[in-house]
Amino acid sequence: MEQAIFEERRDQIHRKGEGPFELACNRDSLAGAVSQRACVFCGSRVVLYPIADALHLVHGPIGCAVYTWDIRGALSSGPELHRLSFSTDLQEKDVIFGGEKKLKAALLELIERHKPNAAFVYATCIVGIIGDDVGAVCRDVAQQTGIPVIPVQSEGFKGNKREGYAAACKAMFTLAGTGDTSGISPVSVNILGDFNLAGEIWIIREYFKRMGVEVVANITGDGRVADIKRCHGAALNVVQCSGATMELAQMMQEKFGTPFLRVSYLGIEDMADSLYAVADHFKDRDPGIVERTQALVREELSRLLPELHKYRQDLEGKKVAVYVGGAFKAFSLIKAFRHLGMKVVLVGSQTGTKEDYEELAAICDPGTVIVDDSNPLELSKFVKELDVDLFVGGVKERPIAHKLGVGFCDHNHERKEALEGFVGMLNFAKEVHASATSPIWRFVPRREAMAKARETRTAKRAAGGEGI
Amino acid sequence: MSDSPYVSTTNACKLCTPLGAALAFRGVEGAIPFLHGSQGCATYMRRYIISHFREPMDIASSALGEKQAVFGGGPNLKKGILNVMSKYGAKVVGVATTCLTETIGDDVPRLLAEFRKEFGDLPLPEIVNVSTPSYSGTHMEGWHAATAALASQLVREKVAAHRRVNLIPGFVSPADLRYFKEILADYGVAATVLPDISESMDRPALLDYEKLPAGGTPLADIRAMSGALGSIECGRAAHMAESAGDNLERRFGVKNHRVGIPVGIRETDAFFDALEALTGAPMPEKYASERGKLVDAYVDGHKYVAGKRAIVYGEEDMVITMVAFLAEIGVKPILAATGAKCRNFKQALADVVEGILPEPPEAREGVDFHDIAEQAADLAPDLLVGHSKGYRYAKDMGVPLVRVGFPIHDRFGGQRMLHVGYRGTQELFDRLVNTILERKQEDSAVGYGYL
Numbered sequence: 001m002e003q004a005i006f007e008e009r010r011d012q013i014h015r016k017g018e019g020p021f022e023l024a025c026n027r028d029s030l031a032g033a034v035s036q037r038a039c040v041f042c043g044s045r046v047v048l049y050p051i052a053d054a055l056h057l058v059h060g061p062i063g064c065a066v067y068t069w070d071i072r073g074a075l076s077s078g079p080e081l082h083r084l085s086f087s088t089d090l091q092e093k094d095v096i097f098g099g100e101k102k103l104k105a106a107l108l109e110l111i112e113r114h115k116p117n118a119a120f121v122y123a124t125c126i127v128g129i130i131g132d133d134v135g136a137v138c139r140d141v142a143q144q145t146g147i148p149v150i151p152v153q154s155e156g157f158k159g160n161k162r163e164g165y166a167a168a169c170k171a172m173f174t175l176a177g178t179g180d181t182s183g184i185s186p187v188s189v190n191i192l193g194d195f196n197l198a199g200e201i202w203i204i205r206e207y208f209k210r211m212g213v214e215v216v217a218n219i220t221g222d223g224r225v226a227d228i229k230r231c232h233g234a235a236l237n238v239v240q241c242s243g244a245t246m247e248l249a250q251m252m253q254e255k256f257g258t259p260f261l262r263v264s265y266l267g268i269e270d271m272a273d274s275l276y277a278v279a280d281h282f283k284d285r286d287p288g289i290v291e292r293t294q295a296l297v298r299e300e301l302s303r304l305l306p307e308l309h310k311y312r313q314d315l316e317g318k319k320v321a322v323y324v325g326g327a328f329k330a331f332s333l334i335k336a337f338r339h340l341g342m343k344v345v346l347v348g349s350q351t352g353t354k355e356d357y358e359e360l361a362a363i364c365d366p367g368t369v370i371v372d373d374s375n376p377l378e379l380s381k382f383v384k385e386l387d388v389d390l391f392v393g394g395v396k397e398r399p400i401a402h403k404l405g406v407g408f409c410d411h412n413h414e415r416k417e418a419l420e421g422f423v424g425m426l427n428f429a430k431e432v433h434a435s436a437t438s439p440i441w442r443f444v445p446r447r448e449a450m451a452k453a454r455e456t457r458t459a460k461r462a463a464g465g466e467g468i
Numbered sequence: 469m470s471d472s473p474y475v476s477t478t479n480a481c482k483l484c485t486p487l488g489a490a491l492a493f494r495g496v497e498g499a500i501p502f503l504h505g506s507q508g509c510a511t512y513m514r515r516y517i518i519s520h521f522r523e524p525m526d527i528a529s530s531a532l533g534e535k536q537a538v539f540g541g542g543p544n545l546k547k548g549i550l551n552v553m554s555k556y557g558a559k560v561v562g563v564a565t566t567c568l569t570e571t572i573g574d575d576v577p578r579l580l581a582e583f584r585k586e587f588g589d590l591p592l593p594e595i596v597n598v599s600t601p602s603y604s605g606t607h608m609e610g611w612h613a614a615t616a617a618l619a620s621q622l623v624r625e626k627v628a629a630h631r632r633v634n635l636i637p638g639f640v641s642p643a644d645l646r647y648f649k650e651i652l653a654d655y656g657v658a659a660t661v662l663p664d665i666s667e668s669m670d671r672p673a674l675l676d677y678e679k680l681p682a683g684g685t686p687l688a689d690i691r692a693m694s695g696a697l698g699s700i701e702c703g704r705a706a707h708m709a710e711s712a713g714d715n716l717e718r719r720f721g722v723k724n725h726r727v728g729i730p731v732g733i734r735e736t737d738a739f740f741d742a743l744e745a746l747t748g749a750p751m752p753e754k755y756a757s758e759r760g761k762l763v764d765a766y767v768d769g770h771k772y773v774a775g776k777r778a779i780v781y782g783e784e785d786m787v788i789t790m791v792a793f794l795a796e797i798g799v800k801p802i803l804a805a806t807g808a809k810c811r812n813f814k815q816a817l818a819d820v821v822e823g824i825l826p827e828p829p830e831a832r833e834g835v836d837f838h839d840i841a842e843q844a845a846d847l848a849p850d851l852l853v854g855h856s857k858g859y860r861y862a863k864d865m866g867v868p869l870v871r872v873g874f875p876i877h878d879r880f881g882g883q884r885m886l887h888v889g890y891r892g893t894q895e896l897f898d899r900l901v902n903t904i905l906e907r908k909q910e911d912s913a914v915g916y917g918y919l
């Protein structure tokens with residue numbers, strides 16, 4: 001069994017309670033290990049993609065653009081330019097002679113056709129190698145068209161998703177501070193790090209509205225260029241999923257003095273705590289806000305808890321594996337599962353940091369396995385060894401779970417169910433329940449064999465008992 | 469030549485080259501596909517493939533970082549192969565390059581030769597390599613280049629003549645491949661299908677997670693392709709200088725019979741003719757009966773589909789074969805579009821409609837969905853025929869989409885979809901007629917229960 005783990009990766013796996021906590025992370029993926037990670041470009045694309053009235057042009061050969069065409073469930077209430085996949089589709093002669101001319105022509109053509117409010121140009125691996133001056137082309141086109149044309153330095157090989165997040169933040173930061181901020185309420189926020197998957201940001205905006213908080217910019221779910229331009233006028237940044245947009249919050253604090261709060265909209269406590277933290281921040285400016293927030297939470301919970309209880313009864317005691325992109329989401333999930341009576345026995349992420357993993361280790365139960373940048377062989381080994389009932393992950397993890405006869409809940413950017421907010425917690429419970437309690441698992445050979453083994457054990461025990 | 473008037477690409481109607489190569493390598497028993505490049509490419513392709521087949525699809529990567537991109541990826545390539553040897557126990561490693569390693573100029577054959585020398589003391593797997601830069605070609609070039617590489621690198625000597633037939637099927641579904649094998653077995657010959665994803669990409673539920681899925685063409689069978697009765701290679705589109713079948717013919721004198729992908733009566737007849745020529749056996753009664761039933765269905769259904777105008781898009785071979793099928797049932801293909809550039813696309817389209825349509829459908833290559841949609845606005849189609857990615861356009865145009873080929877990302881069971889032979893054509897025809905009936909029923913206020 002042990003051989004599923006690569007020697008070089010031993011220190012990227014930790015079992016809580018076995019020795020002092022130490023986990024190596026933030027390394028390059030191991031060659032040949034079938035990492036579940038994507039690339040820098042993927043990180044940038046995830047973050048910027050939901051800006052719906054911007055043109056997103058992928059500068060490179062076709063694959064990078066075509067594999068990211070409309071794969072995210074980020075919804076828009078208006079324009080849907082983000083759902084188109086634009087590429088310069090570099091050809092051999094461009095690789096030899098350079099792609100700058102093609103990039104410029106493509107930009108001018110697309111800007112003319114779609115009249116976007118800004119354009120993001122993503123540099124992919126080979127652009128970094130052939131040495132196109134993407135910045136110069138962007139400046140040139142910006143001047144010619146009068147809209148911001150922003151290079152995103154997202155060459156895939158320069159790291160993993162985290163570097164991509166940083167590149168995206170840098171790109172957005174060039175917009176912040178360029179718009180008119182008049183008329184913005186002193187009780188106002190920007191929502192950072194929510195991508196409006198399945199309409200989630202609308203749930204959160206609705207809560208803020210009920211609290212009396214104005215939302216200036218969605219960054220980036222259902223995002224608009226004009227809002228991001230004036231986001232420096234907001235009184236506070238609320239930042240979810242710290243990995244993706246934290247850097248923007250930090251840069252804004254430095255330049256505009258905008259304070260920020262770390263929040264999470266997943267699960268019950270985290271959702272409520274997040275709203276309370278925002279209320280607390282504004283209580284001097286708006287004395288009634290705390291009470292309104294309490295009322296909101298009470299009302300939501302009185303609806304949610306009885307419903308949740310129904311699901312909990314069936315789920316109590318089941319074991320869960322969580323493997324997600326960023327570690328931050330894992331915190332909320334561990335807590336959310338406690339509400340369902342379920343126990344997280346394996347938790348990991350593609351790109352967690354040292355601090356993330358320390359925090360994770362602090363909140364998990366003893367015996368929980370923590371992994372960084374894992375792969376199918378390891379994950380399948382742990383699922384079996386830890387006797388997992390449900391796996392939470394993305395498309396690439398789904399077949400691992402299914403092949404082993406384990407339920408699955410999709411919790412990445414492709415999901416089509418809203419899982420944030422109080423109502424999201426209910427959807428989450430429903431989805432977990434639907435998969436974990438399906439009658440089909442008994443037919444999967446591994447589960448069938450396990451059930452048989454259990455039967456024989458009980459039978460033996462019963463027979464033995466009579467003898468005494 | 470690209471037929472698009474635009475510089476930019478919007479919603480491409482093609483995928484990138486190594487994806488096809490990775491899938492083809494998955495069709496060899498005990499093989500692991502290995503991309504020499506940065507991590508992201510492999511991960512993206514895995515998720516794209518998994519979403520269609522709903523099967524695990526491990527693609528290893530040499531995971532180059534910035535340093536390796538500057539100083540060369542050789543050490544990562546070697547280390548990566550050692551790692552997949554020890555963890556996956558792979559018997560075959562299929563190494564495909566990516567845009568990155570092609571651009572930095574890594575000489576993979578040389579690196580592999582070094583590798584074999586350095587680690588000659590270990591039990592090494594077979595390592596097949598193929599060059600697959602995406603800036604020249606599409607996933608279909610990748611598929612065919614990998615297939616040709618398997619034949620040219622693994623079939624080394626002439627073996628004694630035997631009664632197997634080499635079937636080089638092109639990129640069709642696992643269900644299609646299983647049916648192909650059934651047909652050949654009924655002719656009394658075993659098939660060496662190269663590559664064979666019939667089992668490896670459509671696995672049963674099992675006791676344990678398979679590191680490498682079972683199925684795929686066994687290495688021994690591949691080696692023995694040089695002594696086969698002959699080869700049948702499907703697909704009319706010309707891809708490379710020398711295809712797998714042509715390579716075996718040149719080197720070992722194994723006669724290659726090139727036919728179209730057998731969808732529709734005429735293309736399937738040609739496939740069976742080739743089989744008869746190879747085996748000397750007549751068509752088994754079972755297939756004569758399937759053919760008869762298909763003709764009967766064509767007759768019963770012809771009026772529902774008569775004169776309907778269809779736009780066909782996707783990879784070149786699938787487009788050509790669908791045009792052949794549509795033309796013979798009385799549907800008018802009005803536009804045949806592909807993202808690929810293919811030197812005989814237009815000729816092949818003309819060939820498959822000859823004698824049926826007064827002129828071939830308009831053919832456009834090197835186009836994207838923006839081009840297709842722009843033209844569709846003037847064409848007033850009644851339906852679209854192609855993969856899932858055309859759905860939004862079908863919706864915008866208010867016409868139904870008949871899903872064929874790859875990827876099927878918005879329906880269940882793409883891997884079990886049968887297209888080929890009389891039986892596959894029957895399923896396709898039923899689906900097409902029903903799609904049209906369903907639309908008619910939905911659009912009608914009367915609520916007919918009879919159609």
Ligand code: SF4
Nearest residue numbers: 063064484509567602
């Ligand atoms: S770099 Fe090339 S191989 Fe990689 S995803 Fe892009 S097009 Fe495909």
Ligand code: SF4
Nearest residue numbers: 039064125156508509
């Ligand atoms: S690793 Fe590079 S080439 Fe591959 S998908 Fe990412 S940016 Fe594109």
